[in-house]
Amino acid sequence: MKKWIYRPHIEGNASRQAHADLPEGTVERELGKEGFFGPATHMYHPRPPTGWKSWEGPLRPRAFDCVRIKPHGHSPWDAALLLHNAALRMRFWTCRESMDHLARNADGDELLFVHNGSGELYCDYGHLAIEAGDYIVLPRSTMWRIDCAAPMQMLLIEATNSSYTLPDKGLVGEHAIFDPAMLDLPRIDDAFKAQQQGAAAARDWAVRIKRRNEVSTVVYPYNPLDAIGWHGSLHPVRINVRDIRPLMSHRFHLPPSAHTTFVAGRFVVCTFTPRPFETDPGAIKVPFFHNNDDFDEVIFYHAGDFFSRDNIHPGMITLHPCGFTHGPHPKALGRMLQQTKPGTDEYAVMIDARDALDIDEAATAAEFHDYHRSWQQK
Incomplete structure (x- = not known):
């Protein structure tokens, strides 16, 4: 067992409960270890931490359209x-x-x-x-x-x-x-x-x-x-x-690890299935911004309406490598505390890989190259 350097502390204007009761006018960002299983800190920011202006270099969020693969x-x-x-x-x-x-x-x-x-x-x-x-x-x-x-x-x-x-x-x-x-x-x-x-x-x-x-x-x-x-x-x-019954909490947005379906040596496979949205007024109702800096995160979008993403259709894959903050797109963030329907309508397969993933030619040929711009306000 690891002995983490651990001393919980609250500094400045912050919520005492993660993913709920955020200070007014803020968004939450989680910095965590071991894919949501280790120690974590929650930062509160006046602006979305995905509000970048430009991006250079090989590290960036990626999206690939499998429909285009011959x-x-x-x-x-x-x-x-x-x-x-x-x-x-x-x-x-x-x-x-x-x-x-x-x-x-x-x-x-x-x-x-x-x-x-x-x-x-x-x-x-x-x-x-x-x-x-x-x-x-x-x-x-x-x-x-x-x-x-x-x-x-x-x-x-x-x-x-x-x-x-x-x-x-x-x-x-x-x-x-x-x-x-x-x-x-x-x-x-x-x-x-x-x-x-x-x-x-x-x-x-x-x-x-x-x-x-x-x-x-x-x-x-x-x-x-x-x-x-x-x-x-x-x-x-x-x-x-259809036979997977997701864990739910009406007062707290659960992390993706709650939806783990299979475990392998250096990665896990999770499944997102339809579920009711959180009903507590103070609970966030979208995936929280996070730095999942021990894993590369891959999502294959199978069916439905992908409520945290814009311009994503079934058959697409997103890759969010560790090293930067990611989270909901601007349209989804606008529904952070109040949703327009009672629950999600999506099926997706998520893979959290402990080691960096290489991108192969077939994926590059089917890439949506401006995906990293999709967090910018229109």
Whole structure:
């Protein structure tokens, strides 16, 4: 356990309660450690701390439009690499037709998030029907393929040399956010048994294995997804964002870490789902300005009305690297204390990465280059 240098102190005109009862005419800025889990200080400013006039240099907020990324091939190893570091590889994949081979990731667990479309996933463990809004966790080296009737778009998040686990839910207990009983598992059902039979099952099957970001191909003279049964506690799981029940407080705006869905070695995956706005008159009702200086923050916008952002549509990604303050856009800030509707209407996937992320060519080619100007008052 870390022994932080810790002595709570109030200086000047400040609120005693974070995210509520701000001094009149001020906005709040949080300076925190360890992604909202460590010590923090709350500053109160007369102007938004995002009121910059100009920006030079490589560090800046970034936005990318995945809708503009052209599909390449029908294998997950053809997917466009967007962001990466030693612990994480984030790709965007348009699966235009059913896979004629099996994929296997030997570099780490794979998390699939289905943005559009639906299909059937077959893997070592059986069959799962998948659709928009599904998370599918595939343990490292699972063999799998997807059958799709129409193109599917997916965000692929690799936990490089690591595993996905569930977050520690602390005082609220194991059944908060989602009960583990809500996790669906692959089944050895009729659909799985059917793909083990007939001419398609008798042909050669290629397994494309990714290891150290290079792909090797192993060919079988039969379909290797031929299990007749299994037992154990290692297996893929699926949950849909509709089944996630967010933590809420009507008197206090909770930080993004309250919405953690999966935890990997050097990053976490959080999910934003619709929820009521805070009702306490003094509580802020938008994300607070913050310096999340131990993490790079990535958000993939899946569906709905993204209440803290302007000019963002489904399929876009924002990257807020550590080193500067970020928070709501001006239009959202105008509703800091009073909203015009009872709750949020958004689904988004957030990744907090402990190590700096590199931006790859596919993301740069789909970048909205003036995103850093979007905080400037019109």
